[in-house]
Amino acid sequence: MHYVVKANTVSGFRSNVISPVPIGIGDIQGCCNALDRLLIKLELTKETPLWFTGDLVNRGPTSLAVLRRIIGLGERAVTVLGNHDIHLLAIAASGNRPKHNDTLDEILAAPDAIDLIDWLRYRPLAYYDGWRLLVHAGVLPQWNIDVTLRLAREIETKLRGKDWKIFLRALRGNEPDTWHNSLQGEARARVVVNAMTRIRFCDEHGRMEFKAKGSPNTAPSGFMPWFDVPQRRSADTLVVFGHWAALGLVMNNSLIALDSGCIWGGKLSAVRLDVTPENRVIIAQVDCSKKR
Numbered sequence: 375m376h377y378v379v380k381a382n383t384v385s386g387f388r389s390n391v392i393s394p395v396p397i398g399i400g401d402i403q404g405c406c407n408a409l410d411r412l413l414i415k416l417e418l419t420k421e422t423p424l425w426f427t428g429d430l431v432n433r434g435p436t437s438l439a440v441l442r443r444i445i446g447l448g449e450r451a452v453t454v455l456g457n458h459d460i461h462l463l464a465i466a467a468s469g470n471r472p473k474h475n476d477t478l479d480e481i482l483a484a485p486d487a488i489d490l491i492d493w494l495r496y497r498p499l500a501y502y503d504g505w506r507l508l509v510h511a512g513v514l515p516q517w518n519i520d521v522t523l524r525l526a527r528e529i530e531t532k533l534r535g536k537d538w539k540i541f542l543r544a545l546r547g548n549e550p551d552t553w554h555n556s557l558q559g560e561a562r563a564r565v566v567v568n569a570m571t572r573i574r575f576c577d578e579h580g581r582m583e584f585k586a587k588g589s590p591n592t593a594p595s596g597f598m599p600w601f602d603v604p605q606r607r608s609a610d611t612l613v614v615f616g617h618w619a620a621l622g623l624v625m626n627n628s629l630i631a632l633d634s635g636c637i638w639g640g641k642l643s644a645v646r647l648d649v650t651p652e653n654r655v656i657i658a659q660v661d662c663s664k665k666r
C-alpha cells in the first residue's frame with residue numbers, strides 16, 4: 375500500500391496524518407452500472423479516498439442511482455462540479471424542463487430531490503490537498519493554485535448562499551471568454567465557472583474556445599489544449615481532471631486526465647493519484663456499454 379503525508383494547506387502547515395493515496399475516477403455521467411462494477415473491482419478498504427472528476431449525472435440512464443451511490447460513500451468521496459452537474463442545478467433552480475437529451479427527470483421527480491440538489495450545490499468547484507488539484511475541466515493559464523482556489527471559493531459561496539437560484543441564471547453563456555483580474559459580478563463568475571467546468575482549448579492568452587470537442591490535434595487555428603499553454607502558472611502542481619472524452623486517459627508528470635468516455639461506449643477508469651509519477655497506475659477499468 376502506498377502512503378503519503380497529507381498536507382494541511384488551510385493552516386499552512388503539513389500535519390503528520392498518514393492517509394492512503396486517493397483513487398481518481400473519471401466522468402460517470404449517469405452510468406451507475408459501470409460505477410458499481412468499478413467499485414467491486416477496486417476492492418477498496420473503507421478509508422481509501424475516492425476523487426471523482428465531476429459530471430456525475432446526465433446523458434446516462436441512471437443519474438439518480440449515481441448520486442445516491444456517491445452520497446452513500448460519505449466523507450471519503452470528493453467530487454467537483456462539472457458542467458452537467460451545474461446544468462442540473464440550473465434546471466432545478468429555474469423550474470424549467472430539462473432538454474430533450476437530458477436524463478435528469480428521475481432526480482427532479484425524486485421525493486428527496488431538494489436534499490439531492492442541496493448536496494450537489496455544496497460540492498466544491500476545485501479541490502486541493504496540498505499535492506493535487508482536482509477540477510472538472512481545467513484552469514486558465516494565468517491562474518496559479520492559490521488564485522484558482524480563491525476563485526473557486528467565490529463561486530462556492532454563491533452556490534451555497536440563499537440567492538443560489540438567481541446566481542445560477544447568470545452563469546449561462548460563453549462571454550466573456552477571457553479572464554481579467556478586474557472582472558466583477560456575473561461576468562467574473564461566468565469566466566471562472568466556464569473555465570473550471572468547460573474548457574478544452576484556449577489560446578496563448580487564455581481566451582477560451584467552446585465549440586471544439588475533438589482530440590488535441592483538432593485544435594482550431596491559434597488554439598491549443600489549456601494545459602499546453604507556455605508558462606501556465608499551475609504547471610508545477612499535479613492537476614487531475616475529466617471532461618474531455620476525446621483526449622482520453624492521460625497520465626504524465628503534471629496531469630492526470632480521467633475521462634475515458636464512459637458514456638460514449640468507452641471505459642470508466644480508476645487511477646492511483648500518487649505524487650510519484652511512476653506509481654500513477656490504472657488500478658481498474660470497466661467497459662461501458664454504448665447500448666447502456
Ligand SMILES: [Mn+2]
Pocket residue numbers: 429456457458510571616617618
Ligand atoms: Mn463535462
